[in-house]
Amino acid sequence: MTTNIIGQGWAFPPQIGSQGGFTLTHDRNELDQSIRIILMTAPGQRVMRPTFGCRLHDLLFAPNNSHTAVLARRYVEEALGMWEPRIRVHSVSTRPDPDEAARLLIEIIYEVKATNDRRSLVYPFYLIPEE
Numbered sequence: 001m002t003t004n005i006i007g008q009g010w011a012f013p014p015q016i017g018s019q020g021g022f023t024l025t026h027d028r029n030e031l032d033q034s035i036r037i038i039l040m041t042a043p044g045q046r047v048m049r050p051t052f053g054c055r056l057h058d059l060l061f062a063p064n065n066s067h068t069a070v071l072a073r074r075y076v077e078e079a080l081g082m083w084e085p086r087i088r089v090h091s092v093s094t095r096p097d098p099d100e101a102a103r104l105l106i107e108i109i110y111e112v113k114a115t116n117d118r119r120s121l122v123y124p125f126y127l128i129p130e131e
Helices: 027-040 055-059 066-083
Strands: 087-096 103-112 117-126
Touching: 027 066, 027 103, 027 117, 055 066, 066 087, 066 103
Parallel strands: none
Antiparallel strands: 087 103, 103 117
């Protein structure tokens, strides 16, 4: 029985490796890259898949407060539940970054369904502050 459900493909963003070929993903980082692609893509951005992505971009001009953090958490949970069936999200927590006033840190604790491998990812989401 094989547990290789992740596969291999081009790394995101596409880049040239040290031997002159395209850099490829590997088992450890492919899911992290997939999660980042989902979170970075606004719904409507992909022509052939208009509902793909995460509504985080709706919060781009929102203040960095608890209301925005709750919405961000909900949007991330919804998007990952819809677009990444290979994982089980255990928790999503959000908090303002103490080092950057316009950045919201989103921590995702998830498990790879096929292997029960528990992982975490911190995704920085940048808000545009009021002037």
